[in-house]
Amino acid sequence: MTRNMTLILILVSLLPLILLAGLMGYHFETSYREKVLEHLQELLEKHQQNINSFLDEKLSYIKVLADSYTYDQLTNEAFLENKLAILQHAYSGVFVDLGVLNSAGIQISYAGNLKLLKADYSNAQWFQEAIKKDYYLSDVFSGLRRTPHFIVSVKKRSGDKEWLLRATIDFEAFNSLVEQIRIGDTGSALIVNSKGEFQTHPRIEPSPNLADLLRVAPWVWTSTRGESVEPAQSRTPVEMISYASNAVSGMVKSRNRNTIFIFMPLKSGEWTLVYQQDEDDAFSQINRARSLALAIFFPGCLGIVLVVLFLSRNMVRRIEKSDLEREMMNEQVIEAGKLASIGELAAGIAHEINNPVAIMVEEAGWMEDLLDEEEFKDSGNIDEFRRSLKQIGIQGVRCREITHKLLSFARKTDPVHREIQVNDTIGEILGICSQRSKFNNIRIQTELDADLPLVSASPTELQQVFMNLINNAIDAMGSGGGLLEVRSRVDGDMVVVDIADTGHGISNTAMSRIFEPFFTTKPVGKGTGLGLSICYGIIKKLGGTLTVDSSVGLGTTFHVHIPTHPQTG
Amino acid sequence: MGTDILIVDDEVELAETLAERLRLRGFSVSAAFNGEQALQIMEETSVGVMLLDLKMPGIDGMEILRRVRKTHPDIEVIILSGHGSEQDETYSRSLGAFEYLRKPADIGDVVDAVKRAGELGQGAKGR
Numbered sequence: 211m212t213r214n215m216t217l218i219l220i221l222v223s224l225l226p227l228i229l230l231a232g233l234m235g236y237h238f239e240t241s242y243r244e245k246v247l248e249h250l251q252e253l254l255e256k257h258q259q260n261i262n263s264f265l266d267e268k269l270s271y272i273k274v275l276a277d278s279y280t281y282d283q284l285t286n287e288a289f290l291e292n293k294l295a296i297l298q299h300a301y302s303g304v305f306v307d308l309g310v311l312n313s314a315g316i317q318i319s320y321a322g323n324l325k326l327l328k329a330d331y332s333n334a335q336w337f338q339e340a341i342k343k344d345y346y347l348s349d350v351f352s353g354l355r356r357t358p359h360f361i362v363s364v365k366k367r368s369g370d371k372e373w374l375l376r377a378t379i380d381f382e383a384f385n386s387l388v389e390q391i392r393i394g395d396t397g398s399a400l401i402v403n404s405k406g407e408f409q410t411h412p413r414i415e416p417s418p419n420l421a422d423l424l425r426v427a428p429w430v431w432t433s434t435r436g437e438s439v440e441p442a443q444s445r446t447p448v449e450m451i452s453y454a455s456n457a458v459s460g461m462v463k464s465r466n467r468n469t470i471f472i473f474m475p476l477k478s479g480e481w482t483l484v485y486q487q488d489e490d491d492a493f494s495q496i497n498r499a500r501s502l503a504l505a506i507f508f509p510g511c512l513g514i515v516l517v518v519l520f521l522s523r524n525m526v527r528r529i530e531k532s533d534l535e536r537e538m539m540n541e542q543v544i545e546a547g548k549l550a551s552i553g554e555l556a557a558g559i560a561h562e563i564n565n566p567v568a569i570m571v572e573e574a575g576w577m578e579d580l581l582d583e584e585e586f587k588d589s590g591n592i593d594e595f596r597r598s599l600k601q602i603g604i605q606g607v608r609c610r611e612i613t614h615k616l617l618s619f620a621r622k623t624d625p626v627h628r629e630i631q632v633n634d635t636i637g638e639i640l641g642i643c644s645q646r647s648k649f650n651n652i653r654i655q656t657e658l659d660a661d662l663p664l665v666s667a668s669p670t671e672l673q674q675v676f677m678n679l680i681n682n683a684i685d686a687m688g689s690g691g692g693l694l695e696v697r698s699r700v701d702g703d704m705v706v707v708d709i710a711d712t713g714h715g716i717s718n719t720a721m722s723r724i725f726e727p728f729f730t731t732k733p734v735g736k737g738t739g740l741g742l743s744i745c746y747g748i749i750k751k752l753g754g755t756l757t758v759d760s761s762v763g764l765g766t767t768f769h770v771h772i773p774t775h776p777q778t779g
Numbered sequence: 780m781g782t783d784i785l786i787v788d789d790e791v792e793l794a795e796t797l798a799e800r801l802r803l804r805g806f807s808v809s810a811a812f813n814g815e816q817a818l819q820i821m822e823e824t825s826v827g828v829m830l831l832d833l834k835m836p837g838i839d840g841m842e843i844l845r846r847v848r849k850t851h852p853d854i855e856v857i858i859l860s861g862h863g864s865e866q867d868e869t870y871s872r873s874l875g876a877f878e879y880l881r882k883p884a885d886i887g888d889v890v891d892a893v894k895r896a897g898e899l900g901q902g903a904k905g906r
Contacts, residue, residue: 557864561834564861565790568882572796575886579803606883614881 212526219518224511231507235500242496247452247459250393250492251472254485255456257391257399258474264387265477268304268379269345269362271297275308276364276375284310284375290321297377306359306378313341313372322378336361340374347477350381350409357381360409385410388483394494397487401476404430409481419462420484423471426451427458429479461489560613571606574599629664629775630672632705633698639676640696647684651691658698663774665705671748672772675756678741679709679768685732686713686766700774704754707770715762724758783825784893786810787817787843788832788859793882797830800886806893814838818846826854828877828896830889833860833867841871848875855896859884 275284275293283289290308297305307322315332331337340346340363348361363376388410391399401409406421424430426448451460459472468489476483490497578599586592640654647654665672683694692712699706716724723729725746749756753773760766784806788794794810801808809824811817814837820826829847833840840858847854855877860867868879877899878892 557862561862564882565793568861568884569790569793569796571883572793572800572886576796576800579800603883603885607885610881610883 212522215522215526216518219522220515223514223518227507227511227514231503235503239496239500243493246492246496247470247472250397250470250485250487251454251457251459253393254391254399254472254474254483257388258456258476258483261387261401261476261483264384265347268377269347269364271305272362272364272375272377273345276366281310281366281368281373285319287319287321287327290319294321301383303380304383306380308375308377311337311374311376315341318373336363337374340376341365341372347480349403349407349481360384391485394487394491396491397485399483399485401481401483403481404479423448423462424473424482424484426460427473427475427482428453429475430473430482564610564613567606567609571603574602574606578603627666627668630667630669631662631664632672632707632772633658633660633662635669635672636676636696636698636707639673639680642677643680643684646681647694650684650687650689652684652687652694653692654694654696656696658696659700662698662700662705665752665772666775667752667772675745675748675770676707676709678745679770682741683709683711683713683766683768686711686715688713692765701771703774704771705774707772708767709770710765710767712765715764715766716758716760717762721758721760725756783827784808784830785817785820785826785828786830787812787814787835787840788830789813789835790832797889801890801893804886804890814843817843821847821851821854826851828893829854829856830859830893831856831876833858833871834862841874844871844874844876855899857889857892857896859889 279289279293284293290310294305294308297308307320307324307326309317309321309326310319311317311331315330315334315337317326317329317331320327320329336346336348336351339348340361344365346361346363346365348363350358350360352358358381359378360381361376361378363374365372365374367373388399388401391397398412400412402420402424403409404424406424448460448462451458457472457474459470461468461470463469469486470489470492472485474483474485475481578596580586581592581595581599586595589595636656636658640656644654680694680696687694695708695710697708697710699708720729720731725743729743746756749770749772754771755769756771757769758766759769784798784801786794786798786801786808788797788810789812791812794812798808798810809820809826811820814835817829817831818838821829831840831843840860844856844858847856856875857878857880858868858871858876859880859882861882871879877896880888880892
């Protein structure tokens with residue numbers, strides 16, 4: 211019973227909590243992750259625009275130069291030097307040098323620090339790409355000068371010959387644009403071309419399979435294969451991926467860490483802006499919130515379980531106790547019913563016995579009368595006859611007294627209050643108990659105040675109280691004998707009855723529970739543990755008190771205080 | 780001399796012995812062994828004091844007491860009952876019984892009660 215109740219209670223209290231926590235946690239986490247990713251994308255978009263505009267800007271200067279001046283002007287080295295100086299002045303460190311190349315790839319004019327006049331670029335990859343296009347932005351490479359850089363070039367045609375105006379853009383100036391992007395501890399950005407070659411210095415070690423991962427981006431796919439189909443499947447397991455109009459974001463597991471990545475196209479998809487950050491870092495706040503929630507959740511669950519265990523055990527114990535009490539009550543009712551029928555039986559017997567006893571006494575009396583006649587006067591045993599007959603009369607009266615007491619006690623209980631002389635009640639009960647006390651060698655000593663005022667109480671209830679207390683006193687003294695003292699006195703507006711025995715006394719532990727129902731020190735089956743608690747209840751109801759003094763080994767005294775009847779008090 | 784006493788008791792032995800003992804003490808006594816007989820004797824002879832048992836077959840003691848107090852208010856009734864309950868005592872006294880004695884009763888008490896009842900009866904007659 212306890213286990214079922216406990217299980218149901220735990221289930222009912224924990225299930226909604228777990229469901230709620232789980233659902234809320236799941237929704238909160240999902241939307242928070244989305245928000246974080248969105249935020250990162252927005253941030254990155256700004257940088258993407260910055261970088262794109264940086265590149266566009268540089269290209270447009272060269273375009274302006276090529277459009278504004280003639281081939282002859284630009285092949286004049288002094289003029290070119292002058293233009294480079296102007297550009298370098300406006301954008302310090304961005305433009306490294308300027309040069310004009312003919313269609314064969316020979317640099318026919320040059321302005322800059324390096325001695326690159328007449329340099330042959332015909333085999334350089336950038337030149338082969340650049341000569342086919344009106345504008346060109348190269349990937350980053352080291353080239354002839356052995357430092358990373360990239361080239362912006364514009365193709366022009368004057369007459370029948372084609373020529374290129376090209377400028378070298380310093381890598382560091384460009385790199386700093388990307389290096390600025392730092393979020394959290396691990397969030398950083400880098401630029402790669404479609405083959406996965408770095409176009410900037412990666413600040414942190416990038417994902418090892420970045421080149422493979424790049425294949426998920428549609429612009430990379432298009433620029434390497436030259437056709438638009440479904441984005442390729444990356445061979446690296448991607449935990450989650452989402453495509454936006456201008457970005458791909460997702461999460462990848464590498465080196466036992468989850469890394470979120472965002473790809474964005476640069477330079478019309480030739481380059482890719484890559485942002486990556488450890489998941490733990492990006493979602494550090496939600497992780498902290500989850501730890502906190504769990505730290506509250508688990509002790510909470512534990513608390514609920516403990517409380518449920520405690521409460522259900524308590525409740526079951528209480529139910530068991532009340533079951534027991536009800537059982538005891540039933541027994542009490544049965545007991546009372548038994549007593550009532552015994553009472554009726556006793557009353558019947560008393561009446562039936564009194565008649566034959568009355569006849570015997572009457573006959574003995576008649577014999578006494580006859581002894582007075584003349585003829586018996588001389589008999590030697592006349593005195594013995596008289597004594598014997600008198601004794602029959604005395605014993606007859608004794609029978610009458612016994613049956614009378616039996617009848618008065620067996621009377622049906624009635625809780626109607628009457629004015630009662632407590633001394634009379636004590637006398638009645640002592641009469642009934644006298645035989646039992648004589649049996650146990652107990653002397654009874656009474657000290658009753660003859661001027662005791664009346665009290666208002668139910669006679670049967672009061673009888674029950676004294677019967678119980680006196681019986682307990684006799685029990686306490688056992689068969690070894692002792693002295694039972696019953697005193698009645700007046701104390702203020704109270705009638706006080708002291709019932710003192712010289713029994714074994716009450717121990718301290720028992721003393722604190724002595725008026726508790728079902729508390730008994732008697733062997734199983736000998737006492738219900740109800741006697742004193744009923745007495746206590748009766749006296750309490752009358753507005754009186756029932757108290758006890760006891761010392762172990764010396765004896766016990768009960769004090770019954772009953773308020774005197776208002777009219778007689 | 781003395782008062783005419785009527786003993787009413789279904790215990791024949793008791794009624795007769797008690798009657799004999801009261802006669803010995805100078806009373807004129809008759810006995811009835813049930814309610815009907817008692818009512819009949821009351822009609823035929825003059826009765827001063829009635830000694831009445833309560834529990835009897837047929838018309839019981841309480842009923843006789845009630846009728847006597849109605850039809851012969853000058854007859855004093857002394858209850859002599861084996862059932863010693865206080866309720867009975869209070870009830871019979873409220874019906875007008877002169878005295879209530881419990882069986883077995885000492886002959887001295889009976890004589891005393893009869894004498895007191897007789898004096899009261901005589902006093903009433905004398906008036």
